[in-house]
Amino acid sequence: MTEWLEGLPLFLGKYIAALFFIGMIVWAWFRPRKYIYEGAPDKKGWRDLRIWATVFLGIQVVLYVIF
Amino acid sequence: MGIHGIDLVIVIAYLVAIPIFGVYFKKYVKTEEDYFLAGKMLPWWVISMSIIGTNIGAYDYMGAAGGAYRFGIAQANYEWIGAIPAMVLAALLFVPYYWKAGVYTVPEFLGKRYNTAVRVIEAILWGAFLACVLGVFFWASGLMLNEYLGIPVEFSLMITALIVGIYTITGGLAAVAMTDVVQLLVMFIGGVALTVLGLWTAGGWSGLVEAITPANPDHFKLFLPLSNPTYPWLGMIFGLALVLSPAWWCCHQAIIQRTLGARSEWDAKAGMLFAAFPKMLIPILVVLPGLLALALNPGLAGADMDKAFPWLIKNLLPAGLAGLVFAAFMAALISSVDSTLNSAATLWTRDIYQRFFKKDAPDRHYLKVGRILTLVFVIWAIAFAPVTKAFPGIYVAMQTLLSIFQGPTFAITLLGIYWKRANQWGGLGGLLGGVAISSSMFFVTKASFLYIAWWSFLGSILITIIVSLLTKPDPIEKLEGLVYGLVMKDENLQDILKKRAEGEE
Numbered sequence: 001m002t003e004w005l006e007g008l009p010l011f012l013g014k015y016i017a018a019l020f021f022i023g024m025i026v027w028a029w030f031r032p033r034k035y036i037y038e039g040a041p042d043k044k045g046w047r048d049l050r051i052w053a054t055v056f057l058g059i060q061v062v063l064y065v066i067f
Numbered sequence: 068m069g070i071h072g073i074d075l076v077i078v079i080a081y082l083v084a085i086p087i088f089g090v091y092f093k094k095y096v097k098t099e100e101d102y103f104l105a106g107k108m109l110p111w112w113v114i115s116m117s118i119i120g121t122n123i124g125a126y127d128y129m130g131a132a133g134g135a136y137r138f139g140i141a142q143a144n145y146e147w148i149g150a151i152p153a154m155v156l157a158a159l160l161f162v163p164y165y166w167k168a169g170v171y172t173v174p175e176f177l178g179k180r181y182n183t184a185v186r187v188i189e190a191i192l193w194g195a196f197l198a199c200v201l202g203v204f205f206w207a208s209g210l211m212l213n214e215y216l217g218i219p220v221e222f223s224l225m226i227t228a229l230i231v232g233i234y235t236i237t238g239g240l241a242a243v244a245m246t247d248v249v250q251l252l253v254m255f256i257g258g259v260a261l262t263v264l265g266l267w268t269a270g271g272w273s274g275l276v277e278a279i280t281p282a283n284p285d286h287f288k289l290f291l292p293l294s295n296p297t298y299p300w301l302g303m304i305f306g307l308a309l310v311l312s313p314a315w316w317c318c319h320q321a322i323i324q325r326t327l328g329a330r331s332e333w334d335a336k337a338g339m340l341f342a343a344f345p346k347m348l349i350p351i352l353v354v355l356p357g358l359l360a361l362a363l364n365p366g367l368a369g370a371d372m373d374k375a376f377p378w379l380i381k382n383l384l385p386a387g388l389a390g391l392v393f394a395a396f397m398a399a400l401i402s403s404v405d406s407t408l409n410s411a412a413t414l415w416t417r418d419i420y421q422r423f424f425k426k427d428a429p430d431r432h433y434l435k436v437g438r439i440l441t442l443v444f445v446i447w448a449i450a451f452a453p454v455t456k457a458f459p460g461i462y463v464a465m466q467t468l469l470s471i472f473q474g475p476t477f478a479i480t481l482l483g484i485y486w487k488r489a490n491q492w493g494g495l496g497g498l499l500g501g502v503a504i505s506s507s508m509f510f511v512t513k514a515s516f517l518y519i520a521w522w523s524f525l526g527s528i529l530i531t532i533i534v535s536l537l538t539k540p541d542p543i544e545k546l547e548g549l550v551y552g553l554v555m556k557d558e559n560l561q562d563i564l565k566k567r568a569e570g571e572e
Binding site: 010013014016017021024028031036037038040047049052053056057060063064067 | 155158291340341
């Protein structure tokens with residue numbers, strides 16, 4: 001088992017990490033709009049936390065693809 | 068470490084200004100809620116900065132720079148894949164339920180969701196951990212003041228106690244959170260100054276890469292081979308990103324407490340989420356200096372690698388800037404100490420004193436107890452700090468104990484929020500069974516804590532599901548507002564939750 005695992009190519013880690021981040025972005029967009037804005041004083045676009053999550057996780061995808 | 072007049076002025080000005088600023092918030096403290104939750108008035112940007120101030124300690128500067136010196140940018144995994152996804156998860160799933168439940172602590176939430184036994188186990192664990200960590204933080208602070216200002220360590224401990232104690236005892240969470248904002252700014256100003264100067268000396272980014280890569284070809288790779296015992300890439304993904312990191316960001320009392328003091332549910336969520344922004348930049352402050360030290364002085368070996376950061380301060384910075392970076396170092400430490408102190412007092416007051424010693428006392432009584440307990444923890448930290456020097460294994464032992472609990476704690480909290488069928492016996496069984504798995508893995512197989520976290524998490528999930536399905540479901544009224552589907556679908560429940568959060572119930 002250990003030998004088999006150690007034989008896995010390193011680049012696989014990059015793909016798994018990128019998929020993980022993209023999966024989190026998709027998960028965030030499945031949160032209902034009402035739930036995201038709950039408690040917000042207004043419904044302005046910049047308060048949509050799904051956009052914030054997309055930006056932060058998107059940067060992670062770029063970092064893990066580059067490095 | 069040598070010190071110039073201007074450096075001394077900067078450091079003393081900083082150490083005097085912080086408690087004065089913190090004490091200003093005393094006037095807003097009238098009730099227990101004001102003290103422990105800042106009167107539920109914190110805006111999202113304060114929460115964000117306070118979370119990162121709490122999260123980054125002086126140990127991160129030393130340890131992360133040393134780690135980067137040894138292994139390169141793989142050290143940044145703890146700030147990126149080991150934090151950002153978990154912060155998104157915490158913000159969009161966990162925090163809204165904690166906030167709506169109107170609780171003061173994470174064990175209190177688990178007690179409501181499962182039963183008193185789960186609450187007590189978690190409270191004792193976190194209470195002991197936070198108290199121990201305080202002693203370690205105080206000792207580190209004493210050493211830093213001793214090395215930089217030449218003050219005897221015992222006297223340095225008193226100075227730290229005075230600086231942090233004054234505003235934490237009087238102003239509670241509001242003072243802690245607001246001073247954290249200032250301290251994070253000081254951390255960034257000092258850290259960026261060091262990094263910019265270091266990069267300039269090393270010939271920019273390309274100069275840095277050229278200096279390091281020939282002898283260390285893997286130093287600019289985020290993932291290292293599975294043969295690496297410290298940062299195996301599979302452990303980084305499954306152990307760190309999927310279990311340990313969410314356990315830290317979704318269940319750590321000192322982190323979560325800021326969001327519980329939010330002025331609205333949106334501020335609580337946004338506060339946690341926006342903290343991901345400064346968190347992403349932390350490698351510039353703690354990882355890049357390690358690489359810069361390697362490029363400028365590749366001769367550090369063994370334990371000396373952990374002195375990469377102090378080496379950089381000593382050899383790179385001119386007068387004035389050295390004082391600023393030292394102030395940043397102190398800011399990192401103090402912002403963690405004050406939060407730990409406040410969270411320890413909250414936990415012991417709410418989950419232990421209020422639960423077992425005096426249940427229905429007036430609000431002002433608990434405010435008084437909170438302040439007394441904060442003072443007790445200050446005195447405890449002064450007394451316990453030298454012990455951590457005599458027994459350095461204490462801190463490691465407490466960290467190990469916490470890592471044994473982290474996988475199971477995250478498992479039952481996740482199922483508690485996401486699956487209404489998870490019941491009190493499932494939660495208790497999952498917690499105890501998960502701890503049994505991680506303990507046996509730790510003592511018998513001596514496996515890496517990254518893998519222990521993963522398997523104890525999976526085991527805990529399975530046990531919680533099986534025990535819950537074999538026992539009677541909890542009544543639906545008990546789950547109102549604590550479980551995902553129930554809050555989302557039922558408008559009446561929303562009203563109940565709103566009233567609960569506003570203290571009307």
